[in-house]
Structures are given as C-alpha cells and as structure tokens.
Amino acid sequence: xxxxRTIQQAITGGGLNKPVYNVKNIDSKTQVxxxxxxxxxxxxxxxxxxxxxxxxxxxFWRLFKYIGGENDHGCKIEMTAPVxxxxxxxxxxxxxxxxxxxxxxxxxxxKNPPVPTSPNVNLERFPEMTVFTRSFGGFAKEATWLAEARxxxxxxxxxxxxxxxFYFTAGYDSPFKLFGRxxxxxxxxxx
Numbered sequence: 752x753x754x755x756r757t758i759q760q761a762i763t764g765g766g767l768n769k770p771v772y773n774v775k776n777i778d779s780k781t782q783v784x785x786x787x788x789x790x791x792x793x794x795x796x797x798x799x800x801x802x803x804x805x806x807x808x809x810x811f812w813r814l815f816k817y818i819g820g821e822n823d824h825g826c827k828i829e830m831t832a833p834v835x836x837x838x839x840x841x842x843x844x845x846x847x848x849x850x851x852x853x854x855x856x857x858x859x860x861x862k863n864p865p866v867p868t869s870p871n872v873n874l875e876r877f878p879e880m881t882v883f884t885r886s887f888g889g890f891a892k893e894a895t896w897l898a899e900a901r902x903x904x905x906x907x908x909x910x911x912x913x914x915x916x917f918y919f920t921a922g923y924d925s926p927f928k929l930f931g932r933x934x935x936x937x938x939x940x941x942x
Contacts, residue, residue: 767830768832772786772789774786783903783907788881790877791855791876793874793875793876794854796813796853798810798852803892803896807834807852809852810851823865835853836852839851882940883913883940884937885906886933889932891922895934903936913939914941
C-alpha cells in the first residue's frame with residue numbers, strides 16, 4: 752500500500768479508533784461541548800517553531816514513521832483520530848511556540864505500546880481530563896485555529912475555569928477529504 756493511500760485511509764476519521772470520552776454538557780446557545788476523557792496512552796513529539804503548519808507537519812511525519820514501524824516491535828500500528836496538538840504560546844511575539852503533536856495509541860496497544868526508536872518521539876499517558884470544545888469545518892489554517900481558540904476562550908472566560916496558557920487543536924480528517932471536515936479546539940478544565 753502506498754504512503755499516499757495509507758495517509759488517505761488513516762486520517763479519514765470515520766472508522767478510526769478515537770479516545771474514549773463522555774459528553775457532560777452541551778451549551779445550545781454557544782455550541783460549547785464539555786467532554787470528560789479517560790486517561791490514555793498517546794505517542795507524542797515536541798516541535799519548537801513560529802509556524803503552526805510546518806511544526807504540525809514535522810510532528811505528524813515523526814509520528815507517522817512510528818506507526819509505520821519505527822518502534823521496538825518493528826510493527827505497523829493503525830492510525831487513530833484526532834491528530835491532537837498542544838500549543839504552548841511563546842512568551843512574546845518573536846518567541847517560538849511549543850507544539851506537542853500526538854496520536855492516540857489504539858486500544859490493542861494501550862496496555863503495552865511499542866516503544867519508539869526515534870529519540871524525538873515518546874509515549875505519554877494523558878491524564879483523565881475534562882475539556883471544553885467547539886467543532887468547526889473546513890480546511891483549518893493557522894489563522895483559523897487562532898481565531899477559533901480566541902473565540903472559544905472568550906466564550907469561556909468568566910463562566911468556566913480552564914487553563915488559559917495552552918490549548919489543543921484536534922484534526923480528524925485527511926487532507927484529501929473535501930467535505931464534512933471536523934476540527935476542534937480544546938481548552939482543559941481546571942480541577
């Protein structure tokens with residue numbers, strides 16, 4: 752199977768394994784959904800940079816090599832959704848941001864995931880967490896992600912307790928999917 756076809760099938764989002772969550776609340780006025788995620792293993796890589804698209808692309812390809820067999824078992828691992836990216840903004844306008852790009856580890860590997868062989872890729876357990884999110888469609892670019900994060904943060908400000916110093920982007924679809932795309936921004940609720 753070609754890399755092109757693998758990526759196309761891998762990120763369609765439809766039948767892929769996704770992390771388990773329960774919807775706690777949906778605000779019909781703001782369309783903000785509150786979800787509770789179970790603790791789970793993810794595979795991640797950290798990229799420092801100024802540009803969202805290039806950082807996420809670098810991170811994606813590192814993780815794609817891991818699921819393609821660059822692990823201690825030498826095995827291929829199914830793609831999952833979403834591609835989640837934790838964004839920690841830099842201290843100022845000319846400072847690099849930290850992008851932590853992550854793939855959810857499929858259920859069959861949750862208890863004993865293959866260990867990455869690349870020093871730039873690591874396994875991590877995401878803790879149990881509650882997030883506030885709002886979905887949107889289309890092909891999201893950096894300006895779209897920033898606008899959605901700002902809008903969601905402003906909607907939550909003063910109404911909910913959340914960590915304002917970082918947020919996640921979550922993309923569920925292949926770049927080859929033209930219609931019905933699903934994107935999300937997540938803010939993590941404080942305990």
